[in-house]
Amino acid sequence: MLNKNVRLxxxxxxxxxxxxxxxxxxLVDSKKIQIILHRLANQLIENHLDFENTVLIGLQPRGVYxxxxxxxxxxxxxxxxxxxxxxxDITFFRDDFxxxxxxxxxxxxxxxxxxxNKKVVFIDDVLYTGRSIRAALTAIQxxxxxxxxxxxxxxxxxxxxxxxxxxxxxxCQVDAINTEKVSVMWKEKDGEDAIYLDEK
Numbered sequence: 001m002l003n004k005n006v007r008l009x010x011x012x013x014x015x016x017x018x019x020x021x022x023x024x025x026x027l028v029d030s031k032k033i034q035i036i037l038h039r040l041a042n043q044l045i046e047n048h049l050d051f052e053n054t055v056l057i058g059l060q061p062r063g064v065y066x067x068x069x070x071x072x073x074x075x076x077x078x079x080x081x082x083x084x085x086x087x088x089d090i091t092f093f094r095d096d097f098x099x100x101x102x103x104x105x106x107x108x109x110x111x112x113x114x115x116x117n118k119k120v121v122f123i124d125d126v127l128y129t130g131r132s133i134r135a136a137l138t139a140i141q142x143x144x145x146x147x148x149x150x151x152x153x154x155x156x157x158x159x160x161x162x163x164x165x166x167x168x169x170x171x172c173q174v175d176a177i178n179t180e181k182v183s184v185m186w187k188e189k190d191g192e193d194a195i196y197l198d199e200k
Contacts, residue, residue: 028195036171055084060107063124086111093135116144130165
């Protein structure tokens with residue numbers, strides 16, 4: 001029998017969440033999300049300093065909201081200027097896009113620079129199987145050959161990986177079974193900043 005217990009790891013602390021009696025459970029509220037975002041921004045500054053040779057790429061569709069927040073923090077709270085920033089659509093680079101019964105709608109790719117010999121930071125909201133990141137690694141080659149690629153993710157579902165892909169920067173880790181979905185909500189899109197655990 002599968003254990004319905006979900007463990008959320010946040011700032012090194014372990015919080016047991018029993019989801020057996022709930023269809024939706026709040027994992028991280030707005031205040032904690034702000035703390036996480038500032039921590040991630042500081043980790044990026046520690047490794048990339050003035051971002052002169054670094055580009056930030058938000059992965060469509062949901063990673064762009066996190067990327068926008070991180071960029072705004074770097075500019076407004078930490079006075080980092082001239083950050084190279086873009087959005088990358090990976091819809092038709094996924095290895096499973098032909099297996100979907102419904103027609104897929106592509107999102108916008110907005111990268112008006114080359115990434116040749118640049119340090120690229122992919123930004124996505126949830127790292128699950130790793131297939132989106134594999135697709136991003138292929139898609140980014142259209143814009144040059146980066147010298148280095150890192151991954152920043154708000155949520156790492158670390159026990160659900162299908163490919164050997166791990167994040168370099170993680171907001172928090174959520175251990176959940178495959179019948180559960182981690183939903184990241186953004187105020188500008190969903191009306192609130194929150195992270196929920198939903199029953200599929």
